[in-house]
Amino acid sequence: MNGRAAAPRHASVNHPLVQAIVWDPTREAERIRDDVLMFRATSNSYLVASEDGDTVVNTGLDYQAPRIREAFEQLLGRPLAVRTIVFTQHHADHIGGWSVFAEPGTETIAQAFHPEARRDRRVLKDFFAPRLLRVLGSANAANPQLAEHRRAWVETEEPTVTRLVDDADAFETGGRRFELFSTPGGEALDCLVVWLPGEKVVFTGNLTGALHGALPHLYTPRGDRQRSARRFVHDVDRVLALEPELLVTGHGDPVEGTARIRAELTKVRDAVEYIDDRTVGGMNAGKDLWTLMNEVALPPELEPAPGRGPVSWYVRAIWEEHAGWFRQESTTELYGVPPSAVWSELAELAGGPDVLARRAADHLAAGRPVEALHLLDIALGAHPAHVPALEVQVAALELLIDRTRGEPFDELCWLEGELARVRFVLAGR
Numbered sequence: 366m367n368g369r370a371a372a373p374r375h376a377s378v379n380h381p382l383v384q385a386i387v388w389d390p391t392r393e394a395e396r397i398r399d400d401v402l403m404f405r406a407t408s409n410s411y412l413v414a415s416e417d418g419d420t421v422v423n424t425g426l427d428y429q430a431p432r433i434r435e436a437f438e439q440l441l442g443r444p445l446a447v448r449t450i451v452f453t454q455h456h457a458d459h460i461g462g463w464s465v466f467a468e469p470g471t472e473t474i475a476q477a478f479h480p481e482a483r484r485d486r487r488v489l490k491d492f493f494a495p496r497l498l499r500v501l502g503s504a505n506a507a508n509p510q511l512a513e514h515r516r517a518w519v520e521t522e523e524p525t526v527t528r529l530v531d532d533a534d535a536f537e538t539g540g541r542r543f544e545l546f547s548t549p550g551g552e553a554l555d556c557l558v559v560w561l562p563g564e565k566v567v568f569t570g571n572l573t574g575a576l577h578g579a580l581p582h583l584y585t586p587r588g589d590r591q592r593s594a595r596r597f598v599h600d601v602d603r604v605l606a607l608e609p610e611l612l613v614t615g616h617g618d619p620v621e622g623t624a625r626i627r628a629e630l631t632k633v634r635d636a637v638e639y640i641d642d643r644t645v646g647g648m649n650a651g652k653d654l655w656t657l658m659n660e661v662a663l664p665p666e667l668e669p670a671p672g673r674g675p676v677s678w679y680v681r682a683i684w685e686e687h688a689g690w691f692r693q694e695s696t697t698e699l700y701g702v703p704p705s706a707v708w709s710e711l712a713e714l715a716g717g718p719d720v721l722a723r724r725a726a727d728h729l730a731a732g733r734p735v736e737a738l739h740l741l742d743i744a745l746g747a748h749p750a751h752v753p754a755l756e757v758q759v760a761a762l763e764l765l766i767d768r769t770r771g772e773p774f775d776e777l778c779w780l781e782g783e784l785a786r787v788r789f790v791l792a793g794r
Contacts, residue, residue: 374766374767374771375766375767375769375770375771375777376771376777376781377774377777377778377781379771380671380771380774380777381576381670381671382575382576382616382672382673382774383774385575385576385616385617386407386408386458386575386616388406388407388426388429388514389405390429390432392404392405392436393436393439393440394412394433394436394437394439394440395440396440397611397613397619398564398566398611400413400414400415401413401414401564401566401613402414402437402440402441403613403619404425404432404433404436404437406425406426406429406433406458407425407426407429407458407514408423408425408456408458408459408570408571408615408616409423409613409614409615409616409617410422410423410424410425410430410433410462411423411568411613412437412441412445413538413541413543413561414441415538415539415540415541416539417448417538417539417540418446418447418448418449418538418539419445419446419447419448419449419538420447420448420449420450420451420538420543421445421447421449421450421451421466422450422451422453422559422568422570423451423452423453423458423459423460423570423615424450424452424459424460424461424462424463424465424466425458425459425461425462426457426458426461426462426514426517426518426521427457427461427462427464427465427517427521427522428461428513428514428517429461429462430461430462430463430464430465430466431462431465433462433465434462434465434466445466446468447466447467447468447471448470448471448472448538449471449472449473449474449536449538449543450463450466450467450471450472450473450474450524451473451474451475451543451545451557451559451568452473452474452475452476452479452524452526452555452557453556453557453558453559453568453569453570453571453572453615454476454482454551454552454553454555454556454557454570454571455475455479455482455483455486455553455555456552456553456571457486457517457518457521458518459570459615460475460521460524461517461521461522463522463524463525464522464524467524467525472527472528472536473524473525473526473527473528474526474527474528474529474530474534474536474545474557475526475528475529475530475555475557476529476530476547476549476555476556476557477529477530477531477547477555478549478554478555479526479529479555480526480529481555482553482554482555482590483523485590486521487523490519492588493587493588494515494518494519496586496587496588497518497587498515499779499782500585500586500587500775500778500779500782501587501775501778530545530546530547530557531547532546532547533545533546533547541561541563541564542561542562542563543559543560543561544559544560544561544562545557545558545559545560546558546560546603546604548569548572548600548603548604549593549596549600550572550581550592550593550594550595550596550597550598550599550600550601551569551570551571551572551573551574551581551592551597551600552570552571552572552574552575552581552582552592552615553571553589554590554592556570556571556572556600557570558570558572558600558603558604560607560609562607564610564611565607565608565609565610565611565623566609566610566611566613567604567607567609567611567612567613568613569604569612569613569614569615570614570615571614571615571616572600572601572604573601573614573630573633574672574673575615575616575672575673576616576617576670576671576672576673577612577614577616577617577620577629577670578629578632578633578669578670579633579669579670579671579672579673580633580636580637580669580672580673580674580676580679581597581633581637582672582673582674583597583637583678583679583682583683584674584678584679584681584682585673585775586674586775586779591682591685591686592682592686593686594637594638594640594641594679594682594683594686595641597634597637598634598637598638598641601630601633601634602634604630605627605630605631605634608623608627609623609626610622610623610626612626612630632667632669633669635667636663636667636669637679639663639664639667640661640663640676640679640680640683641683643657643660643661643680644657644661644679644680644683644684645683645687647660647661648684648687648688653692653694654680654681654684654692657680657684658677658680658681659677661676661677661680662676663676671771671772671773671774672772672773672774673773673774673775674773674774674775674776675769675772675773675776678773678776705742705746708742708743708746708747709746709747711743711747712743712744712746712747712748713747715743718744718745718747718748718751718753718754719751719753721740721741721743721744721754722740722741722744722751722753722754722756722757723753724740725737725738725740725741725744725754725757725758725761726757726760728740729757729760729761729764732764734760734761734762734764734765734768735761735765737757737758737761738758738761741754741757741758741761745758749790750790752791755787755790755791756791758787759784759787759788759791762780762783762784762787763784765780766780766781766784
Protein backbone atom coordinates (compact mmCIF):
# COMPACT_ATOMS: atom_id res chain seq x y z
CA MET A 366 0.00 0.00 0.00
CA ASN A 367 1.35 3.43 -0.91
CA GLY A 368 -1.44 5.76 0.28
CA ARG A 369 -2.17 6.81 -3.31
CA ALA A 370 -5.09 4.57 -4.19
CA ALA A 371 -7.76 5.68 -6.65
CA ALA A 372 -10.15 8.28 -5.29
CA PRO A 373 -13.26 6.89 -3.54
CA ARG A 374 -16.36 6.62 -5.70
CA HIS A 375 -18.43 8.87 -3.44
CA ALA A 376 -17.93 12.51 -2.47
CA SER A 377 -19.85 14.81 -0.16
CA VAL A 378 -19.96 17.56 -2.79
CA ASN A 379 -22.38 15.37 -4.74
CA HIS A 380 -24.71 14.79 -1.79
CA PRO A 381 -28.30 16.12 -2.03
CA LEU A 382 -27.71 18.23 1.08
CA VAL A 383 -24.96 20.23 -0.63
CA GLN A 384 -27.31 20.98 -3.51
CA ALA A 385 -30.02 22.03 -1.04
CA ILE A 386 -27.84 24.52 0.86
CA VAL A 387 -25.77 26.00 -1.98
CA TRP A 388 -25.70 29.81 -1.98
CA ASP A 389 -26.31 31.46 -5.35
CA PRO A 390 -26.88 35.22 -5.07
CA THR A 391 -27.97 35.41 -8.71
CA ARG A 392 -31.15 33.54 -7.89
CA GLU A 393 -34.50 35.29 -7.80
CA ALA A 394 -37.18 35.00 -5.14
CA GLU A 395 -40.02 32.58 -5.93
CA ARG A 396 -43.74 32.62 -5.17
CA ILE A 397 -45.01 29.47 -3.52
CA ARG A 398 -48.43 31.07 -2.92
CA ASP A 399 -49.71 34.43 -4.17
CA ASP A 400 -48.39 36.22 -1.11
CA VAL A 401 -45.89 33.65 0.22
CA LEU A 402 -42.37 34.07 -1.18
CA MET A 403 -39.24 31.93 -0.88
CA PHE A 404 -35.56 32.61 -1.41
CA ARG A 405 -33.25 29.61 -1.51
CA ALA A 406 -30.20 30.19 0.69
CA THR A 407 -28.07 28.10 3.04
CA SER A 408 -31.34 27.86 4.91
CA ASN A 409 -34.33 29.15 2.99
CA SER A 410 -35.91 32.46 3.92
CA TYR A 411 -39.64 33.02 3.52
CA LEU A 412 -41.84 36.09 3.34
CA VAL A 413 -45.58 36.27 3.98
CA ALA A 414 -46.64 39.57 2.47
CA SER A 415 -49.60 41.80 3.24
CA GLU A 416 -50.57 45.43 2.81
CA ASP A 417 -50.65 45.71 6.59
CA GLY A 418 -47.06 44.52 7.05
CA ASP A 419 -44.80 41.62 6.13
CA THR A 420 -43.73 38.54 8.10
CA VAL A 421 -40.29 37.01 7.54
CA VAL A 422 -39.62 33.39 8.51
CA ASN A 423 -35.85 32.97 8.90
CA THR A 424 -33.34 35.48 7.56
CA GLY A 425 -30.39 33.51 6.12
CA LEU A 426 -26.73 34.02 7.02
CA ASP A 427 -25.70 37.61 7.59
CA TYR A 428 -23.87 38.05 4.29
CA GLN A 429 -26.81 36.52 2.39
CA ALA A 430 -29.57 38.67 3.91
CA PRO A 431 -29.08 41.84 1.81
CA ARG A 432 -29.58 39.87 -1.40
CA ILE A 433 -32.54 37.98 0.10
CA ARG A 434 -34.30 41.21 1.04
CA GLU A 435 -33.52 42.75 -2.33
CA ALA A 436 -34.95 39.73 -4.15
CA PHE A 437 -38.16 39.80 -2.09
CA GLU A 438 -38.62 43.49 -2.86
CA GLN A 439 -37.94 42.95 -6.55
CA LEU A 440 -40.60 40.25 -6.77
CA LEU A 441 -43.14 42.26 -4.77
CA GLY A 442 -42.36 45.47 -6.62
CA ARG A 443 -42.21 47.48 -3.39
CA PRO A 444 -40.05 47.94 -0.27
CA LEU A 445 -40.68 45.52 2.58
CA ALA A 446 -42.46 46.68 5.71
CA VAL A 447 -41.37 43.96 8.15
CA ARG A 448 -43.75 43.77 11.06
CA THR A 449 -42.67 40.35 12.37
CA ILE A 450 -39.64 38.04 12.13
CA VAL A 451 -39.99 34.42 13.22
CA PHE A 452 -37.06 32.06 13.75
CA THR A 453 -37.71 28.33 13.38
CA GLN A 454 -34.45 27.66 15.28
CA HIS A 455 -31.32 29.41 16.51
CA HIS A 456 -28.69 28.30 13.98
CA ALA A 457 -26.81 31.05 12.18
CA ASP A 458 -28.33 30.28 8.78
CA HIS A 459 -31.77 31.00 10.27
CA ILE A 460 -31.04 34.11 12.34
CA GLY A 461 -27.88 35.67 10.90
CA GLY A 462 -29.61 38.23 8.66
CA TRP A 463 -31.87 39.59 11.41
CA SER A 464 -30.49 43.14 11.39
CA VAL A 465 -31.07 43.43 7.62
CA PHE A 466 -34.80 42.76 8.07
CA ALA A 467 -35.47 44.27 11.49
CA GLU A 468 -37.02 47.74 11.41
CA PRO A 469 -38.19 50.09 14.19
CA GLY A 470 -41.12 48.32 15.82
CA THR A 471 -40.45 44.90 14.25
CA GLU A 472 -41.32 42.05 16.61
CA THR A 473 -38.91 39.11 16.62
CA ILE A 474 -40.25 35.75 17.82
CA ALA A 475 -38.38 32.59 18.81
CA GLN A 476 -38.99 29.48 20.87
CA ALA A 477 -38.37 29.76 24.62
CA PHE A 478 -35.08 27.84 24.58
CA HIS A 479 -33.58 30.23 22.01
CA PRO A 480 -31.61 32.39 24.51
CA GLU A 481 -30.02 29.33 26.10
CA ALA A 482 -29.24 27.80 22.72
CA ARG A 483 -27.56 31.01 21.56
CA ARG A 484 -25.62 31.17 24.81
CA ASP A 485 -24.23 27.69 24.04
CA ARG A 486 -22.99 28.99 20.67
CA ARG A 487 -21.34 32.04 22.23
CA VAL A 488 -19.60 30.47 25.21
CA LEU A 489 -18.53 27.35 23.30
CA LYS A 490 -17.67 28.92 19.95
CA ASP A 491 -13.96 28.14 20.32
CA PHE A 492 -14.91 24.51 20.95
CA PHE A 493 -17.55 24.13 18.24
CA ALA A 494 -15.88 26.07 15.41
CA PRO A 495 -12.99 23.64 14.80
CA ARG A 496 -15.30 20.65 15.27
CA LEU A 497 -17.70 22.02 12.68
CA LEU A 498 -14.84 22.61 10.27
CA ARG A 499 -13.45 19.14 10.88
CA VAL A 500 -16.80 17.49 10.13
CA LEU A 501 -17.96 19.64 7.22
CA GLY A 502 -14.73 21.14 5.89
CA SER A 503 -14.46 18.90 2.86
CA ALA A 504 -18.03 19.61 1.74
CA ASN A 505 -17.58 23.36 2.20
CA ALA A 506 -14.25 23.53 0.36
CA ALA A 507 -15.91 24.31 -2.98
CA ASN A 508 -17.91 27.23 -1.55
CA PRO A 509 -16.66 30.40 -3.30
CA GLN A 510 -17.52 32.40 -0.16
CA LEU A 511 -15.80 29.87 2.11
CA ALA A 512 -14.05 32.37 4.40
CA GLU A 513 -17.17 34.51 4.69
CA HIS A 514 -19.29 31.41 5.26
CA ARG A 515 -17.09 30.21 8.13
CA ARG A 516 -17.07 33.66 9.73
CA ALA A 517 -20.85 33.97 9.46
CA TRP A 518 -21.40 30.74 11.37
CA VAL A 519 -19.09 31.69 14.23
CA GLU A 520 -19.52 35.46 14.51
CA THR A 521 -23.25 35.88 13.99
CA GLU A 522 -24.71 39.09 15.42
CA GLU A 523 -27.15 38.25 18.19
CA PRO A 524 -30.72 39.25 17.29
CA THR A 525 -32.96 41.11 19.70
CA VAL A 526 -35.78 38.65 20.39
CA THR A 527 -38.85 40.42 21.72
CA ARG A 528 -41.21 37.46 22.19
CA LEU A 529 -40.58 33.88 23.29
CA VAL A 530 -42.97 30.98 22.70
CA ASP A 531 -43.10 28.33 25.39
CA ASP A 532 -45.63 25.91 23.89
CA ALA A 533 -47.99 27.81 21.61
CA ASP A 534 -48.79 31.37 20.60
CA ALA A 535 -50.47 33.32 17.79
CA PHE A 536 -50.62 36.70 16.13
CA GLU A 537 -52.43 38.36 13.22
CA THR A 538 -51.16 40.55 10.40
CA GLY A 539 -53.24 41.83 7.52
CA GLY A 540 -56.21 39.75 8.59
CA ARG A 541 -54.13 36.56 8.46
CA ARG A 542 -53.69 34.39 11.55
CA PHE A 543 -50.27 32.94 12.35
CA GLU A 544 -50.10 30.11 14.90
CA LEU A 545 -46.80 29.09 16.48
CA PHE A 546 -46.03 25.69 18.01
CA SER A 547 -42.97 24.65 19.97
CA THR A 548 -41.36 21.49 18.54
CA PRO A 549 -38.15 20.85 20.55
CA GLY A 550 -37.84 17.34 19.13
CA GLY A 551 -36.43 18.77 15.92
CA GLU A 552 -32.92 19.57 14.76
CA ALA A 553 -32.53 22.00 17.66
CA LEU A 554 -34.14 22.25 21.09
CA ASP A 555 -35.69 25.59 20.13
CA CYS A 556 -37.49 24.48 16.97
CA LEU A 557 -40.67 26.40 16.22
CA VAL A 558 -43.36 25.65 13.65
CA VAL A 559 -45.38 28.39 11.94
CA TRP A 560 -48.92 27.49 10.86
CA LEU A 561 -51.21 29.54 8.61
CA PRO A 562 -54.62 27.93 9.26
CA GLY A 563 -56.42 30.01 6.65
CA GLU A 564 -54.13 28.77 3.88
CA LYS A 565 -53.26 25.42 5.49
CA VAL A 566 -49.55 26.18 5.04
CA VAL A 567 -47.05 25.01 7.66
CA PHE A 568 -43.43 26.16 7.96
CA THR A 569 -41.55 23.42 9.81
CA GLY A 570 -37.97 24.64 9.40
CA ASN A 571 -35.66 21.75 10.21
CA LEU A 572 -38.06 19.86 12.48
CA THR A 573 -37.56 16.73 10.39
CA GLY A 574 -33.92 17.45 9.60
CA ALA A 575 -32.09 19.27 6.85
CA LEU A 576 -33.45 16.97 4.12
CA HIS A 577 -37.12 16.13 3.81
CA GLY A 578 -37.66 12.38 3.75
CA ALA A 579 -34.42 11.55 5.57
CA LEU A 580 -34.08 10.65 9.22
CA PRO A 581 -33.95 13.69 11.53
CA HIS A 582 -30.65 14.82 13.02
CA LEU A 583 -30.87 13.30 16.52
CA TYR A 584 -27.12 13.61 16.88
CA THR A 585 -24.48 15.67 15.10
CA PRO A 586 -20.76 14.80 15.15
CA ARG A 587 -19.91 18.46 15.68
CA GLY A 588 -21.62 18.12 19.08
CA ASP A 589 -24.82 19.62 20.46
CA ARG A 590 -27.42 19.24 23.15
CA GLN A 591 -29.09 15.82 23.25
CA ARG A 592 -32.20 15.50 21.06
CA SER A 593 -35.05 13.11 21.90
CA ALA A 594 -36.49 10.46 19.61
CA ARG A 595 -39.74 10.29 21.56
CA ARG A 596 -40.10 14.06 21.52
CA PHE A 597 -39.55 14.02 17.76
CA VAL A 598 -42.40 11.53 17.30
CA HIS A 599 -44.66 13.71 19.44
CA ASP A 600 -43.83 16.85 17.48
CA VAL A 601 -44.37 15.26 14.07
CA ASP A 602 -47.76 14.07 15.31
CA ARG A 603 -48.50 17.67 16.26
CA VAL A 604 -47.82 18.78 12.68
CA LEU A 605 -49.78 15.88 11.21
CA ALA A 606 -52.82 16.88 13.28
CA LEU A 607 -52.89 20.21 11.43
CA GLU A 608 -53.51 18.41 8.11
CA PRO A 609 -51.48 20.91 6.07
CA GLU A 610 -51.87 21.25 2.32
CA LEU A 611 -48.41 22.78 1.86
CA LEU A 612 -45.34 21.82 3.90
CA VAL A 613 -42.52 24.39 3.78
CA THR A 614 -39.18 23.12 5.13
CA GLY A 615 -35.83 24.67 5.94
CA HIS A 616 -34.18 23.48 2.71
CA GLY A 617 -35.35 22.39 -0.69
CA ASP A 618 -38.74 22.50 -2.35
CA PRO A 619 -42.10 22.87 -0.59
CA VAL A 620 -44.15 19.67 -0.39
CA GLU A 621 -47.64 19.93 -1.87
CA GLY A 622 -50.75 17.91 -1.07
CA THR A 623 -52.31 16.70 2.17
CA ALA A 624 -52.06 13.02 1.30
CA ARG A 625 -48.42 13.24 0.25
CA ILE A 626 -47.45 15.24 3.32
CA ARG A 627 -49.20 12.80 5.63
CA ALA A 628 -47.57 9.79 3.96
CA GLU A 629 -44.06 11.26 4.00
CA LEU A 630 -44.19 12.62 7.57
CA THR A 631 -45.76 9.40 8.83
CA LYS A 632 -42.98 7.36 7.24
CA VAL A 633 -40.16 9.30 8.94
CA ARG A 634 -42.06 9.32 12.23
CA ASP A 635 -42.58 5.55 12.03
CA ALA A 636 -38.91 5.01 11.15
CA VAL A 637 -37.74 6.89 14.25
CA GLU A 638 -40.32 5.09 16.39
CA TYR A 639 -39.15 1.74 14.99
CA ILE A 640 -35.49 2.48 15.83
CA ASP A 641 -36.50 3.69 19.30
CA ASP A 642 -38.62 0.60 20.00
CA ARG A 643 -35.91 -1.83 18.85
CA THR A 644 -33.19 -0.01 20.78
CA VAL A 645 -35.15 0.21 24.02
CA GLY A 646 -36.27 -3.40 23.62
CA GLY A 647 -32.66 -4.49 23.14
CA MET A 648 -31.54 -2.53 26.20
CA ASN A 649 -34.19 -4.27 28.30
CA ALA A 650 -33.05 -7.62 26.87
CA GLY A 651 -29.52 -6.96 28.13
CA LYS A 652 -27.91 -6.28 24.77
CA ASP A 653 -24.94 -3.93 24.77
CA LEU A 654 -24.70 -0.75 22.73
CA TRP A 655 -22.34 -2.18 20.10
CA THR A 656 -24.58 -5.20 19.47
CA LEU A 657 -27.60 -2.97 18.94
CA MET A 658 -25.69 -0.59 16.66
CA ASN A 659 -24.96 -3.58 14.43
CA GLU A 660 -28.35 -5.31 14.76
CA VAL A 661 -30.99 -2.61 14.43
CA ALA A 662 -31.98 -1.99 10.81
CA LEU A 663 -35.05 -0.47 9.23
CA PRO A 664 -37.40 -2.62 7.15
CA PRO A 665 -37.58 -1.76 3.43
CA GLU A 666 -40.89 0.10 3.73
CA LEU A 667 -39.30 2.54 6.22
CA GLU A 668 -36.04 3.07 4.34
CA PRO A 669 -35.41 6.84 4.36
CA ALA A 670 -33.90 9.17 1.79
CA PRO A 671 -30.14 9.85 2.14
CA GLY A 672 -29.55 12.04 5.18
CA ARG A 673 -27.00 12.94 7.81
CA GLY A 674 -26.03 9.66 9.47
CA PRO A 675 -26.55 5.87 9.39
CA VAL A 676 -29.18 4.09 11.50
CA SER A 677 -26.47 2.97 13.95
CA TRP A 678 -25.95 6.61 15.00
CA TYR A 679 -29.65 6.86 15.87
CA VAL A 680 -29.38 3.71 17.96
CA ARG A 681 -26.50 5.24 19.90
CA ALA A 682 -28.30 8.58 20.30
CA ILE A 683 -31.36 6.81 21.73
CA TRP A 684 -29.21 4.62 24.00
CA GLU A 685 -27.40 7.63 25.41
CA GLU A 686 -30.61 9.65 25.65
CA HIS A 687 -31.85 7.06 28.13
CA ALA A 688 -28.65 5.75 29.72
CA GLY A 689 -26.05 8.52 29.45
CA TRP A 690 -22.31 8.04 29.00
CA PHE A 691 -21.55 5.25 31.51
CA ARG A 692 -22.05 1.91 29.76
CA GLN A 693 -20.81 -0.18 32.73
CA GLU A 694 -18.44 -2.08 30.44
CA SER A 695 -15.26 -1.06 32.27
CA THR A 696 -14.40 0.68 35.51
CA THR A 697 -12.01 2.85 33.49
CA GLU A 698 -15.04 4.68 32.02
CA LEU A 699 -15.38 6.45 35.38
CA TYR A 700 -11.94 8.05 35.34
CA GLY A 701 -10.07 10.69 33.38
CA VAL A 702 -7.50 8.30 31.90
CA PRO A 703 -8.31 7.45 28.27
CA PRO A 704 -7.34 4.17 26.56
CA SER A 705 -4.74 6.13 24.59
CA ALA A 706 -2.77 6.59 27.80
CA VAL A 707 -1.42 3.04 27.40
CA TRP A 708 -1.17 2.85 23.60
CA SER A 709 2.60 3.30 23.61
CA GLU A 710 2.96 0.38 26.00
CA LEU A 711 0.57 -1.75 23.96
CA ALA A 712 2.50 -0.97 20.79
CA GLU A 713 5.75 -2.00 22.48
CA LEU A 714 4.23 -5.20 23.89
CA ALA A 715 2.81 -6.07 20.47
CA GLY A 716 6.26 -5.86 18.92
CA GLY A 717 6.11 -2.32 17.53
CA PRO A 718 4.09 -0.44 14.89
CA ASP A 719 5.22 -2.71 12.04
CA VAL A 720 3.48 -5.67 13.66
CA LEU A 721 0.32 -3.66 14.33
CA ALA A 722 0.26 -2.26 10.78
CA ARG A 723 0.57 -5.76 9.30
CA ARG A 724 -2.23 -7.08 11.51
CA ALA A 725 -4.37 -4.06 10.60
CA ALA A 726 -3.75 -4.83 6.91
CA ASP A 727 -4.97 -8.39 7.55
CA HIS A 728 -8.21 -7.05 9.04
CA LEU A 729 -8.61 -4.71 6.09
CA ALA A 730 -8.04 -7.53 3.60
CA ALA A 731 -10.79 -9.46 5.38
CA GLY A 732 -13.20 -6.54 5.04
CA ARG A 733 -12.90 -5.27 8.62
CA PRO A 734 -11.77 -1.63 8.28
CA VAL A 735 -12.95 -0.51 11.71
CA GLU A 736 -10.98 -3.29 13.43
CA ALA A 737 -8.01 -2.16 11.38
CA LEU A 738 -8.46 1.42 12.59
CA HIS A 739 -8.54 0.26 16.22
CA LEU A 740 -5.09 -1.29 15.79
CA LEU A 741 -3.83 1.71 13.83
CA ASP A 742 -4.93 4.05 16.62
CA ILE A 743 -2.49 2.18 18.87
CA ALA A 744 0.31 2.08 16.32
CA LEU A 745 -0.02 5.75 15.34
CA GLY A 746 -0.61 6.85 18.92
CA ALA A 747 2.86 5.58 19.67
CA HIS A 748 4.46 6.46 16.30
CA PRO A 749 2.37 9.18 14.52
CA ALA A 750 4.50 9.26 11.36
CA HIS A 751 4.76 5.50 10.83
CA VAL A 752 4.35 5.19 7.04
CA PRO A 753 3.05 1.58 6.76
CA ALA A 754 0.38 2.32 9.38
CA LEU A 755 -0.61 5.54 7.62
CA GLU A 756 -0.90 3.72 4.30
CA VAL A 757 -3.21 1.11 5.81
CA GLN A 758 -5.19 3.92 7.39
CA VAL A 759 -5.69 5.53 3.97
CA ALA A 760 -7.00 2.27 2.55
CA ALA A 761 -9.31 1.69 5.53
CA LEU A 762 -10.81 5.17 5.22
CA GLU A 763 -11.28 4.72 1.47
CA LEU A 764 -13.16 1.46 2.07
CA LEU A 765 -15.40 3.09 4.68
CA ILE A 766 -16.15 5.94 2.26
CA ASP A 767 -17.06 3.41 -0.41
CA ARG A 768 -19.39 1.64 2.02
CA THR A 769 -21.36 4.83 2.68
CA ARG A 770 -22.62 4.70 -0.93
CA GLY A 771 -22.60 8.49 -0.66
CA GLU A 772 -25.70 8.49 1.56
CA PRO A 773 -24.94 9.55 5.20
CA PHE A 774 -23.63 13.09 4.72
CA ASP A 775 -21.90 13.70 8.05
CA GLU A 776 -20.21 10.29 8.06
CA LEU A 777 -18.99 10.86 4.52
CA CYS A 778 -17.69 14.35 5.34
CA TRP A 779 -15.84 13.11 8.42
CA LEU A 780 -14.19 10.25 6.53
CA GLU A 781 -13.17 12.60 3.70
CA GLY A 782 -11.60 14.99 6.19
CA GLU A 783 -9.68 12.22 7.92
CA LEU A 784 -8.52 10.84 4.58
CA ALA A 785 -7.22 14.27 3.53
CA ARG A 786 -5.43 14.66 6.87
CA VAL A 787 -3.68 11.29 6.63
CA ARG A 788 -2.69 11.90 3.00
CA PHE A 789 -1.23 15.25 4.02
CA VAL A 790 0.91 13.56 6.66
CA LEU A 791 2.05 10.96 4.14
CA ALA A 792 2.89 13.61 1.55
CA GLY A 793 5.21 15.29 4.03
CA ARG A 794 7.19 12.11 4.64
